[in-house]
Amino acid sequence: xxxxxxxxxxxxxxxxxxxxAIEQAxxxxxxxxxxxxxxxxxxxxxxxxxxxxVAEQMVDAACGKLLANPVMEDYSYELHEA
Amino acid sequence: xxxxxxxxxxxxxxxxxxxxAIEQAxxxxxxxxxxxxxxxxxxxxxxxxxxxxVAEQMVDAACGKLLANPVMEDYSYELHEA
Numbered sequence: 664x665x666x667x668x669x670x671x672x673x674x675x676x677x678x679x680x681x682x683x684a685i686e687q688a689x690x691x692x693x694x695x696x697x698x699x700x701x702x703x704x705x706x707x708x709x710x711x712x713x714x715x716x717v718a719e720q721m722v723d724a725a726c727g728k729l730l731a732n733p734v735m736e737d738y739s740y741e742l743h744e745a
Numbered sequence: 746x747x748x749x750x751x752x753x754x755x756x757x758x759x760x761x762x763x764x765x766a767i768e769q770a771x772x773x774x775x776x777x778x779x780x781x782x783x784x785x786x787x788x789x790x791x792x793x794x795x796x797x798x799v800a801e802q803m804v805d806a807a808c809g810k811l812l813a814n815p816v817m818e819d820y821s822y823e824l825h826e827a
Contacts, residue, residue: 670787694807696793705752705785711778725776729767
């Protein structure tokens with residue numbers, strides 16, 4: 664079994680209103696040294712597979728089909744043996 | 746300057762309805778080998794500081810005050826020199 668850690672991020676060219684709102688909230692709390700904040704998703708899940716490349720294929724397919732929007736988002740993942 | 750990569754996750758004891766919904770959607774797409782899916786936030790931002798421990802303190806305070814809900818969520822972060 665593997666544990667997959669996936670991060671899904673908006674592409675750099677896509678506006679991130681959620682990140683902007685959080686950044687403004689930080690500014691109003693006097694965190695003026697923090698900037699360029701962007702928010703993405705962090706997903707973890709278990710993958711039932713005996714071979715690493717099978718697990719990788721499965722996670723990649725799940726990201727491409729459901730977890731990320733390929734038009735607006737990039738994803739990356741790590742697999743850890745569990 | 747540093748780049749901070751923050752992950753905010755629900756504590757293990759807290760139910761994650763969003764993760765559950767995504768997991769069910771994966772099951773219905775025939776990804777039956779994927780389980781235990783949980784969703785968190787991935788946040789990246791720039792930290793304007795010359796010393797690492799100053800940057801660390803700032804990120805830690807921002808997480809505790811705004812980015813994470815200390816009752817329901819755990820956070821962790823990495824700092825990379827940029």
